Amino acid sequence: MHIVAVLALDQVVPFDLATPIEVFSRTRLPGGAPAYEVRICGTGDLDAGAFRLRPPWDLSGLADADTVIVPGRSSNPPLPGVVVSALRAAAARGTRIASICSGAFVLAETGLLDGLRATTHWAAAPELARRYPAVDVDPGVLYVDNGQILSSAGAAAGLDLCLHLIRRDHGSAVAADAARLSVMPLEREGGQAQFIAHDPPPTPRGSELEPVLAWIEDNCARELTLPDLAARAGMSTRTLNRRFREQTGTTPLQWLLRARVRRAQHLLEATTEPVDRIAAEVGFGSPGAFRERFKRVVGTSPQAYRASFRAPVG
Incomplete structure (x- = not known):
């Protein structure tokens, strides 16, 4: 045995x-x-x-x-x-x-x-x-x-x-x-x-990126480009990319996509809105792109995530 x-x-x-x-x-x-x-x-x-x-x-x-x-x-x-x-x-x-x-x-x-x-x-x-x-x-x-x-x-x-x-x-x-x-x-x-809890990754307090990171969290549903983020940070796109790599370990656009996924996780848990509508509300251009990115970041589909974490009604 x-x-x-x-x-x-x-x-x-x-x-x-x-x-x-x-x-x-x-x-x-x-x-x-x-x-x-x-x-x-x-x-x-x-x-x-x-x-x-x-x-x-x-x-x-x-x-x-x-x-x-x-x-x-x-x-x-x-x-x-x-x-x-x-x-x-x-x-x-x-x-x-x-x-x-x-x-x-x-x-x-x-x-x-x-x-x-x-x-x-x-x-x-x-x-x-x-x-x-x-x-x-x-x-x-x-x-x-x-x-x-x-x-x-x-x-x-x-x-x-x-x-x-x-x-x-x-x-x-x-x-x-x-x-x-x-x-x-x-x-x-x-x-x-x-x-994993969908809080934003920690950033060094007092970092020069702290204001722009907070702004990304609040505006992640908007159609944002790298030049938009650089302008908000008051830097060139090249400098912004370098500072992001140094201080967060990722790129500005990757950070933006993760912020959108975190927002989607919240909506999947707290609402009954259709997945396609949530995709649009958090800033993804198509439901397919949203599902692909969500699966890559979270490790499961939006539907399966909702089934596991949707708060009970009543």
């Missing part, structure tokens, strides 16, 4: 810990036999925030595991050396290792993510990239599968990852049954970009 070892560390996030335990424990093969043996492993009494726990297995439970799952932690203090050694040894044996949410910080600290693409909760992605520059952090996806080493985004994305692993191990039929038990689609459309 496939052994899944769930590594519970101090400050473990209870949701991240419970997800693989529940999903793998409930998975059944076509004849009804359990598909997995699940072990909760740790190093003694652990603080899980609202409660304390003592895992029934110590780190020796990782020794013959086929898969190790590393849940996230509410904080990321340095790892005990025995944990680093145990994870590196498991990787050297060829064990499949997957992180959920901020569990990516654990894998990054061991060096197992060096040179690999990985993800974590979108809010933690900038810190992961800053602390571990050897990791190629992708904040826009639900999970990343590198073969032996995998990572997932926050909260429910851990469930997406578990279902993906079940499908790898036992095929789509078994995974679909596990998804139904979890009242979860086997595959969700889009990535975690659709869940």
